[in-house]
Amino acid sequence: MDYQNCLLLILLLPFISAFLGYIIGKKNENYRDVLNIISTGIELVFVSMLFNKATHGGIDVFIPDIMGIGLYLKLDVFRYIFVWITSFVWFLISIYSNQYLIRYKNRNRYYAFFMLTLGSTIGIFLSENLLNLFTFFEIMSFTSYILVIHDEDKYAHEAGRSYLSMAVACGLVLLLGLFILYDYTATLNITQLPKAMEGLGNIRYLVSVFFIIGFGVKAAMFPLHIWLPKAHPAAPTPASAILSGILVKAGVFGIIITVNIMMESDMTLSIIIIVLGFINMFVGGFLAMFQRNVKRILAYSSMSQIGYIFVGIGLVGILGDHKAFAVYGTLYHIINHALFKVLLFLIAGIVYMVLHDLSINIVRGFGKHKKRLRLLFIVGMFAITGIPGFNGFISKNLIHEALIEAMHIYHNPWLTFANVIFTISSAFTVAYLLKIFVSLFIEQNEKYTGQYKKYIKKRAILPMVILSIVIIYIGIRPYKIFNMLKGVLPLFDVSHDITPHFYSFEIIKGTIITTLLGVVIYIGFIKRYLWKAMDNGEKIYVNPSLKWPSLEKNIYKPLIKITFESSSLVFHIIDKAVITVVKRITDFMKKISEMEIGTGKHREQFKQRMNSKAVVLASKTDEINGYVEHEVSSISDIMLRVRGNLNSLTYSIFIFAIMLIVALVVMVF
Structure with a gap:
């Protein structure tokens, strides 16, 4: 048995089934439902077949040139626990959904994202590289968001906004931790990180806090749990079941990796x-x-x-x-x-x-x-x-x-x-x-x-x-x-x-x-x-x-509003300072371009003595003036572009400021 290809099949089968099921479902929903049950059943069978190999040595798969540093998958007994329970529960819920969703609208869309969520969840648990894990983690956030808002009523969209905003914000915090970690260790492979982090000093605690925040939101860790009581009632029950039973385990998995493995x-x-x-x-x-x-x-x-x-x-x-x-x-x-x-x-x-x-x-x-x-x-x-x-x-x-x-x-x-x-x-x-x-x-x-x-x-x-x-x-x-x-x-x-x-x-x-x-x-x-x-x-x-009092309404939203308004004031001052500098440089360069070369009296005397060369000099002067004006225009354009870039940087800093404040609030409370 080719265990590596089997591992790849476990990862890819849900994604393939999602697209095939969506196409088939447009013509015949019964065939699509059968396909989903068969696909999740095959997934469970193949995962069960890998038990002996996972508990005796494990399976490693590395595919280069994916995501820049390659796709690195691993299945050992620790990961097998998460992968098996995920495939088992998904298979049962696929059978249950066939009855539950019979009167729901947009069933074809639901099943497509249901299977995509399965694929991304399996990808999280199989990832040996943190960048791979982060990528699947974000895919899971977006695909499960579609499940949360499936009913498309006011409450569902409100719950979806809370779910997605928390997922994206904490995902950015997690990404920031990845940047710092890679900068200091030059690796994101989980098995190499315990040794690599030993010599980092206190910076490893900063990275760990960012990771705990990033994974903690999916694990419903206090005080990042605010999406949970909204998303569960809003989503269809099969989606609520996987949100509670499986998807929160993706956050738990990340926290175990961070605390017990990376930080030993x-x-x-x-x-x-x-x-x-x-x-x-x-x-x-x-x-x-x-x-x-x-x-x-x-x-x-x-x-x-x-x-x-x-x-x-x-x-x-x-x-x-x-x-x-x-x-x-x-x-x-x-x-x-x-x-x-x-x-x-x-x-x-x-x-x-x-x-x-x-x-x-x-x-x-x-x-x-x-x-x-x-x-x-x-x-x-x-x-x-x-x-x-x-x-x-x-x-x-x-x-x-x-x-x-x-x-x-x-x-x-x-x-x-x-x-x-x-x-x-x-x-x-x-x-x-x-x-x-x-x-x-x-x-x-x-x-x-x-x-x-x-x-x-x-x-x-x-x-x-x-x-x-x-x-x-x-x-x-x-x-x-x-x-x-x-x-x-x-x-x-x-x-x-x-x-x-x-x-x-x-x-x-x-x-x-x-x-x-x-x-x-x-x-x-x-x-x-x-x-x-x-x-x-x-x-x-x-x-x-x-x-x-509500954490979301009385703390998070006012905190974000205050941060936005104060940051806007600071960056407005920066914008005005940039505009003033650009304007003064532009005015100065224009004055240079408009300067006369000598007075009129000296120019006539010069023309009388050197009549033959005056035309040439005048021509050169026009060229110089044109060149200066062109350069002034170019400098103005450059400064305007600089201002635009500064504005982009401003908003990037603003986003980072929000993430930093949220991180500080979490650490304090």
Whole structure:
């Protein structure tokens, strides 16, 4: 088997399918749908076939003369985790989309960009060169933007603007980091960078911060998460599922590359990532409890769950020789989050597909008599809350064990406080999932008695059943995943392996306490303060957080406006100074060109004495005057061009200033 050609096929197949599908879809949409399912299925098969090779030596492909420095692809066991879960989820969502989008407009455009997004995502995970990775990263931003605005209504376009503006701005920050890195190291190959960065001094921290900002926006890292709660409700559910389950992992992948590989788990960066991780966990879970739209709840839930992964990434850095729990937990939760979050989004999509609404005040009671849908939701809910027997229980407890180990090593009160935040954030997860479950599947609503069953087709249920089976299987048999993850340990410099005991009394007790605390928060806070009676006696959920200050409206937009106005004033002064200099130089040169050579009296005397040469001299004088005038004109043109170039430079500096200020704000807060 030619593994290199197989790797290229994995990368190119989605792009080829996107263009073929678009052409075929113009004539026959059924053939296009079949093509997409077959293409994603072939993708999954070929990725699965590469498992043994990826875990035993890996695959490298280098194609010169692409992007200036060549296209460098690599598949090892670390990258394989991301590539396999991406191809697996995409295949299931392709089947699901066939039912979900049946009444949507612009389906042909959607599927084309759906496949292009798959190709660019695979490209990110396979890239061994950071310039290649950046290129695929930006392609993914633009192709997924089309998915976000697919409905083309006012809300979708507003969400798209937030998504694209954050992606482009932070992409520029990432590009700036690449420029600095290449200038100092003369390489962008990931395997060469750890050694190359050792002698950079503090400049490596500047590069790392730029990288964390650039990747952090896609990973929904606080405070760069503002696009997430807008984009998920706006996008069609299949797009929301890949945004939450897969595309955020592209940002996570970049942060792992930056912190754990390039910077070799630097202590300072690891502490920063841990702090940001706990903020993500707490803020995401807290805000999720207030929301009334099911997809918005799940969006903030994704922010919270990514926080667990950030904490794991940071713990890898601070635990030194005891990092095995953190490595296993982080990578395991990357897989688990993709599975249970996609499942929950697909269930929400079933509700929206039937009712065209996801407000729990409107859809409550919809699943009261839908046993299969309720059972599937229970699987997703138990997985994300970490109930024993489900996959989330394994990864969350691995990360928690790593945190406890850090507490024993450092005896730092901040780590004890972090453990409290971990428990409270996990309880928030129980509370907001109970809010959805009780509203959707327990409350009685006679208008949803069961007459909608005919709209729920088997091809929409099948992907959710498969996801549920996988969730339970790897929850009961976690060592199947452990055996795959062992190949990653050398990359993270893990000196010794572990054999964890998941179902000990202490771990089960901790899970029970967290679950009960979540139930208390649901009853004592959500049901008491967020479930209000109206004047007609009907009770509905309210969202007081809508009146709270907004990062986007109250901080980012005013900050950008102030920056723009102050920068405009400064550059207006610069423009006026340039104009004044150009005008004075022009006037001076004109005066030179208009100067007379001698007075009239001397000229007549000169003509009388040298009559024969006067004509020649006069002719030469005219030529000199013409030449001077021509040069003055040329100088004026040059200065005007200089002014234009300065204006272009001005705007470039202005863009850089915005990026720098955003970076400083992120570093400060």
